[in-house]
Amino acid sequence: MSNLLLLFTCLFLGIVLQRINGFPKEAHLVLNSFIIYVCLPALTLLYTSEITFQYNQALPVLMPYILFVCSFLFFKLLAPVFKFDKSTTGALTITAGISSISFVGFPIFELLYGKEGLKMGILMSQAGSFVVCGTLGIMTATYYSSSEPSVKKILKNMFTFPPFLAFCVAVLFNFFDLHFSVFASDILQKIGSPFSVLALVSVGLQINFKRESFTQKPLLIGLFFKLFVAPLIIFLIYLILLDEKTWLGQMCIVGAGLGSMNTATIIAINHRLNPSLASLMVGIGIPLSLITTMIWYYFLNY
Template sequence: MSNLLLLFTCLLLGIILQRIKGFPKEAHLVLNAFIIYVCLPALTLLYTSEISFQPNQALPVLMPYILFISSFVFFKILAPLLNFDRSTTGALTITAGISSISFVGFPIFELLYGKEGLKMGVLMSQAGSFVVCGTLGLMTASYYSSSEPSIKKMLRSMFSFPPFLAFCIAVLLNISNYHFPVFAGEILQKIGSPFTILALVSVGLQINFKKESFTQKPLLVGLFFKLFIAPLIIYLIYLILLDEKTWLSEMCIVGAGLGSMNTATIIAINHRLNPALASLMVGVGIPLSLITTMIWYYFLN
């Protein structure tokens, strides 16, 4: 109960700070930058280097790939039926197909599943959703915007992202069986510890519901897939088809239903794929997903 109260308290704090005169309007950008360049690399180095890899850990890695492919097929079939143009279809495919595992998922995984949940979240993010975003996401954006995908550009984007670079280093450390000294581990832990609070406050600073947003058919269809169909697909595959009734499978279902990834939205906007719709998928989808993921969590338990 205290974890849920913390989650909503941080969100409420962000919403309140939005309305305080004199408080920087772009404060969330500063928080996001601090998280990306400081907190996430520290946590990634700490947890990934200590993970003892097991076969069932393929579940969180594979989930983002299954999710994106499902999104591509879903909107490819639905677009002609609903008369969505290529720009709208591309924006929905990318934003609905990639979850915000780092910014939204990490604090939720830690609150619901403890330190082990955060460790698996790092794996899901860096080996899963971020790779999907930098490869399949970019290729899909190029396909729908009729531009040529560049492998060089994709690789540059991936390896210039600090948490992914930290992930690669941590994997090498893990393979070489290197363990950080106790004092180094404590330093990394303290550097990364503000992450949960800062990420949730940042999300709260970006919450902006507008009545007219909920009259847009593409947005409603995109949110329906992201918040309900996506976790249902992972539920059917992991719990029913594979019969993996574990907390790790449940975490993957929760992760599939999280709001859209900010980086994926930026890719859609940069490729001129319905920028307004792409922005709404994040601005409306993330706060709504905090409610729907809690519903999924209690349903699964």
């Protein structure tokens, strides 16, 4: 549970730092750039190159893809109804469509499902949500941030996104059964290790808990999808349609209802997709998801 404590500590630290006179107002932009260009590529090379996939692991891997597609369709349909602009629609699609599997999910999966839950969580993160973030997330961010989106521009953004390039290299390593030496793995681990702390502090630097924030229609709708609709969709597909009444099926439902992924939020912010809304989706969504996922867990069991 130390990860959860660290999560709240980092968010709180970011909130405090933004109120200190003399602290750079644009510090989050520097942190975001360091995360994207240094930390994430290192972690992608380290973990994705070692993934081994088996048939019975398809459920946790596919869940993030299903979730993101549903998020895209959900907000695409609701945007004209609630008169959301492109910036708001893009921010909601990305933040509500990708769960924080690694930082929030890992301790929860281990707590609820033991070591096997943690192993499946790693697979769900590395082959699922992380790939979705670096591909579909970037494509969506480009689509909503550009006045004239094109396939060429979307592909250019994808293939100039450092974590995606690192993912391509890691896939080649995996395919040809190549491995990093112990020394190289240790270096990559140390380079990537500040990721979680820096990402959460960066989000905390952009959180503004004004009373009116809690009455924003886009935020309420985004949280409604993330915390209720998303796990309900996976529940209907996995437990009702596929009849997957196992702990693995339950874990996928819990994972779908976790708060928004930090990296997805950073991508939305860097593409100027309603930065304040994207930050609130993490800052408010993650604490609330700790409660709602427990409700889903006990509902599934009792």
